[in-house]
């Protein structure tokens with residue numbers, strides 16, 4: 557859990573520090589020098605990322621103390637579960653009851669859940685997932701920032717608007733100076749504690765340049781850095797980790813090897829899976845998942861996607877809808893519905909209740925503007941705000957008309973915090 561309110565160090569436990577947040581104890585890896593018991597720190601994604609002066613910590617905590625317990629109470633009310641519903645089949649209720657009690661569901665049970673179409677039953681599925689989210693994660697919600705540093709990509713994924721074959725889009729590649737300034741603004745001015753740097757597989761940057769950018773951000777501003785530059789290879793993963801990157805976002809897009817080959821113009825799924833395993837072995841926190849609604853993808857494939865993400869030790873799950881892009885080979889295929897994504901989020905929470913951070917993707921919000929709220933009430937507990945300079949955002953068009961494309965970061969933060977507070981959630985990665 558990653559409260560980005562200051563916590564007080566209570567104890568050391570080998571490489572971990574035990575941190576107190578208003579009586580709740582959390583553990584975080586410590587890579588900072590010179591910490592002592594009684595110091596105040598920001599912890600993020602399980603890492604201590606910065607020590608902060610006691611005065612500053614106490615004044616922030618004074619503001620939080622008023623709302624901290626009120627928010628928890630609102631969340632608790634919204635996540636209460638009542639499984640007595642006459643309009644829902646006994647079989648469906650039995651499965652949800654087992655899920656709520658923390659019993660592992662069989663494959664057949666999961667099939668029943670994913671196939672369900674009845675609205676009252678789906679409402680209960682989402683409520684069960686929300687109940688589990690609250691039970692295990694309380695009311696924290698991660699709020700990360702993403703900088704899309706380049707839309708060049710050498711790959712030819714058939715669903716993707718920035719794939720190499722699309723000659724109709726304007727390409728951009730941010731300079732080191734521009735990336736550092738965007739990071740500075742996000743961290744220093746807007747209070748983000750975790751930043752994701754993302755691009756297509758862009759050979760226009762040398763890996764040393766990317767590592768230097770990570771190093772510079774870490775040296776200048778306290779933040780947890782995630783990277784998403786595609787399959788960069790083991791040596792480069794090592795280099796980026798040594799520079800300070802601690803998280804890797806890499807979706808496997810589908811767990812079906814045949815379908816993967818079709819949608820990625822002949823690539824091999826095993827290479828991507830190996831990359832994710834190598835990254836995990838190096839110590840990266842893994843953010844992974846798939847694209848839901850791909851042509852010829854079955855419900856069995858989708859269940860396998862969730863199980864594969866879990867097997868790959870996903871720290872955060874990212875399942876986005878396929879959205880048809882007019883300048884791709886998949887232009888004529890229908891986009892996924894918001895409902896199937898909500899089901900996948902709820903099933904993910906049920907399959908990995910205690911561990912999963914589950915992202916509400918921008919793509920989901922693009923197909924349904926109310927989806928962030930709905931997903932947060934269906935098991936999700938993480939959002940990402942786009943802190944890319946506004947002038948570049950329209951060109952990162954992996955799918956068309958992306959939500960929040962034209963919104964300033966101030967508006968995104970205000971709306972996000974407003975939504976989270978209305979749901980009783982602590983916007984855990986922002987200092988407000």
Ligand code: SF4
Nearest residue numbers: 709711713716719756
């Ligand atoms: S999905 Fe990723 S790897 Fe594939 S074309 Fe798009 S940016 Fe490139």
